[in-house]
Amino acid sequence: MTIDLKTIKHISRLSCISLEDEKAQKLAGDLNSIFKFIEKLNELKIEDVEPLTSIAETTLKFRTDEVKSDNIREKILKNSPSDNEDFFVVPKVVE
Amino acid sequence: MSEITSLTLTELVKNIKEKKLSSTEITKAFVERSQKSKELNTYITEDFSSAIEKAQKFDDKPNFDLKLPGIPIAVKDLFCTNGVRTTAGSKILNNFIPTYESTVTQNIWQQGAILLGKLNCDEFAMGSSNETSFFGNVQNPIDKNLVPGGSSGGSASALAANLTPVTIGTDTGGSIRQPASFTGTVGLKPTYGSCSRYGIVAFASSLDQAGPMSKNVKDCALLLEVMSSYDKKDSTSIDFNRSKYSLELNNNIKGKKIGIPKEYRVDDMPIEIEELWKKGIEHVKECGAELVDISLPHTNYALPTYYIVAPAEASSNLARYDGVKYGFRSHGENLIDMYEKTRSEGFGDEVKRRIMIGTYVLSSGYYDAYYLKAQKVRRLIKNDFDVVFNQVEAILTPSTPSSAFKIGEKTNDPISMYLNDIFTVPINLAGLPGISIPAGFDKNDYPLGLQIIGKAFDEQNILNIAYSIEEKINFKNKITDWWIK
Numbered sequence: 001m002t003i004d005l006k007t008i009k010h011i012s013r014l015s016c017i018s019l020e021d022e023k024a025q026k027l028a029g030d031l032n033s034i035f036k037f038i039e040k041l042n043e044l045k046i047e048d049v050e051p052l053t054s055i056a057e058t059t060l061k062f063r064t065d066e067v068k069s070d071n072i073r074e075k076i077l078k079n080s081p082s083d084n085e086d087f088f089v090v091p092k093v094v095e
Numbered sequence: 096m097s098e099i100t101s102l103t104l105t106e107l108v109k110n111i112k113e114k115k116l117s118s119t120e121i122t123k124a125f126v127e128r129s130q131k132s133k134e135l136n137t138y139i140t141e142d143f144s145s146a147i148e149k150a151q152k153f154d155d156k157p158n159f160d161l162k163l164p165g166i167p168i169a170v171k172d173l174f175c176t177n178g179v180r181t182t183a184g185s186k187i188l189n190n191f192i193p194t195y196e197s198t199v200t201q202n203i204w205q206q207g208a209i210l211l212g213k214l215n216c217d218e219f220a221m222g223s224s225n226e227t228s229f230f231g232n233v234q235n236p237i238d239k240n241l242v243p244g245g246s247s248g249g250s251a252s253a254l255a256a257n258l259t260p261v262t263i264g265t266d267t268g269g270s271i272r273q274p275a276s277f278t279g280t281v282g283l284k285p286t287y288g289s290c291s292r293y294g295i296v297a298f299a300s301s302l303d304q305a306g307p308m309s310k311n312v313k314d315c316a317l318l319l320e321v322m323s324s325y326d327k328k329d330s331t332s333i334d335f336n337r338s339k340y341s342l343e344l345n346n347n348i349k350g351k352k353i354g355i356p357k358e359y360r361v362d363d364m365p366i367e368i369e370e371l372w373k374k375g376i377e378h379v380k381e382c383g384a385e386l387v388d389i390s391l392p393h394t395n396y397a398l399p400t401y402y403i404v405a406p407a408e409a410s411s412n413l414a415r416y417d418g419v420k421y422g423f424r425s426h427g428e429n430l431i432d433m434y435e436k437t438r439s440e441g442f443g444d445e446v447k448r449r450i451m452i453g454t455y456v457l458s459s460g461y462y463d464a465y466y467l468k469a470q471k472v473r474r475l476i477k478n479d480f481d482v483v484f485n486q487v488e489a490i491l492t493p494s495t496p497s498s499a500f501k502i503g504e505k506t507n508d509p510i511s512m513y514l515n516d517i518f519t520v521p522i523n524l525a526g527l528p529g530i531s532i533p534a535g536f537d538k539n540d541y542p543l544g545l546q547i548i549g550k551a552f553d554e555q556n557i558l559n560i561a562y563s564i565e566e567k568i569n570f571k572n573k574i575t576d577w578w579i580k
Binding site for chain 1: 427471475513
């Protein structure tokens with residue numbers, strides 16, 4: 001299997017990472033060598049094996065859904081890359 | 096007394112408790128040495144003046160009942176520290192100041208430790224040489240031209256260079272044990288679920304574990320004892336009876352069965368590694384342990400499995416970096432354009448490569464062929480260990496297939512970089528504890544490490560085996576302080 005430029009563009013779109021053509025070309029090369037390496041897994045017969053989704057394999061514990069407030073609204077907003085004091089601001093979404 | 100910064104954690108604690116040294120004296124000594132060691136590029140963020148203030152505060156009202164009384168410690172910049180910048184080695188988090196503290200760091204401050212600063216690492220812990228960091232590569236104090244390993248490269252370098260008495264790192268595929276091996280230090284990856292992941296910048300959530308790095312096994316046991324706790328804030332944290340690792344540390348391994356897996360004898364492994372392994376085997380024999388030849392038949396499938404599972408989880412975890420609520424933002428024509436440019440400019444090449452691999456293996460039409468298959472093979476790898484642990488109590492292997500390599504040597508070949516983790520990755524996939532201890536040198540006097548792998552939750556046992564081997568080996572790092580002018 002080879003990953004072509006069209007597939008790279010598709011993955012780049014899905015990942016929300018814009019990619020120049022030159023970089024896309026190099027990435028296609030890297031990904032092809034990595035996937036060739038990964039294809040080693042095809043040697044194994046695994047139809048009947050149960051997938052391992054979590055190493056702990058325990059049921060997740062429930063905890064009470066409590067609202068806790070540290071009153072750190074200002075501190076949180078300070079990390080925002082936009083300038084507005086009270087909201088997270090993004091480019092206009094609705095025309 | 097020898098220089099303060101060359102003392103072990105255990106010695107420093109003893110000196111503080113006996114009032115022979117104050118926290119201020121110790122903290123100042125590490126700060127001064129760190130300031131003279133900027134060339135190594137170990138720190139991303141220094142917190143020195145605040146550290147000295149905290150040390151003075153400790154000395155005014157000392158509490159000697161704590162386990163780390165007034166001890167200054169620098170930590171990997173993957174742990175969120177309340178009010179102190181946390182970057183994960185990435186441009187995208189260049190200006191991020193957490194509003195909360197990771198549980199593991201909280202645990203060490205609660206026992207009296209003091210934050211010295213945040214240490215360099217591969218971007219989002221993705222790398223084996225610390226060369227993917229946005230803040231530049233780190234030098235190995237062993238030799239100017241060598242990488243310190245990765246991803247906890249800044250931690251390993253700072254520790255070996257005596258800029259911090261101990262440190263904490265994280266290990267997803269070998270990121271504590273490989274740099275420990277490359278710098279002649281001790282590093283332990285705990286059982287999955289032992290140390291809380293709360294507040295650690297996530298890479299691959301089913302593999303990530305925080306762990307201690309130190310100059311000897313005793314310090315490692317003490318730091319693990321403080322770090323490890325059950326935490327409600329981490330849904331995969333496990334509530335088990337944690338041993339008092341430092342108190343129960345002993346060198347009696349008589350009669351213990353230790354496995355030697357034949358699959359770890361890989362092609363083109365340097366003869367020095369083979370000899371180091373043999374020497375390790377001799378040492379455990381001398382300590383009265385019984386050696387057993389074992390087989391872990393799916394070992395060769397661990398790396399390909401890892402390079403599906405880890406990027407898949409990473410692509411999902413790193414979806415949160417969108418330039419909206421925190422971190423770097425690039426200007427875009429519209430919302431999607433802003434996302435795409437922010438992520439393209441904010442992430443480095445290796446991180447983008449892994450996000451793309453992960454996105455691809457999870458995308459429609461490929462899930463069964465890659466992700467599901469990898470999860471099935473992961474089961475086989477875990478089963479290998481389950482079977483073997485019916486026969487033996489621990490496994491002894493080399494930590495890495497080579498000693499530290501040169502800066503720039505592997506940056507253009509991702510596969511050869513990935514192969515560095517061949518002996519460490521299977522342990523993360525199986526969720527087991529593993530420790531790397533320095534055990535010898537190659538022909539260039541570069542350190543080499545041995546790895547001891549244990550059953551889940553059996554950290555005490557691998558610490559005890561490491562403690563016995565350490566006594567026999569009597570390793571002394573060969574560092575000349577070449578970077579101090």
